[in-house]
Amino acid sequence: MTKENNEFISVGAVDHFLVQIGRVVEIGGRQIAVFRLSDNRIFAAVNKNPHPKGGPLAEGIVSGHYLYDPLYDWKIDLTTGLVQAPDTGQAQMVPVKIEDGQVWIGAGELQTV
Structure with missing residues (x-):
């Protein structure tokens, strides 16, 4: 992983993230779940389920968005990170950008989550 001056950290090439399969990367001691959708969009969240009992998000099943x-x-x-009704809660989403085939995670946001 490499750091860029705008507080984004490269976590690998887009192709290293399997479609519809969560993958955990570690940034600054925090586990981040990264998801590549079937349309190649990529989303990331702190790898902690918003359910009161917690658990990892990366083990979930991706369908659509x-x-x-x-x-x-x-x-x-x-x-959005929002849990759908009838349940409530919100996963802590982390900014993601893709540049030159690389996935970048917004490390600056991790200080506040």
Whole structure:
């Protein structure tokens, strides 16, 4: 991983992230779950389920732009982090950008989450 002056950290090439499979990367001691959707958009969140009992987000099942948590039967919108009704909560999403085939995670945001 390399750091850039605008507080984004490179976590690898887009092709290293499998479609619809969560992958955990570590930045500054924090686990970040990275998800590549079937349309090649990439989203990232702190790897902590917003359910009161917690658990990893990266093990969820991706379909469309939703993450399905098989442990608690929750549906989370990866574009916003919002847990879908009837459940409530919000995953802590982290900014992502793609440049020159590389995935960059907004490390500056990790200081506040």
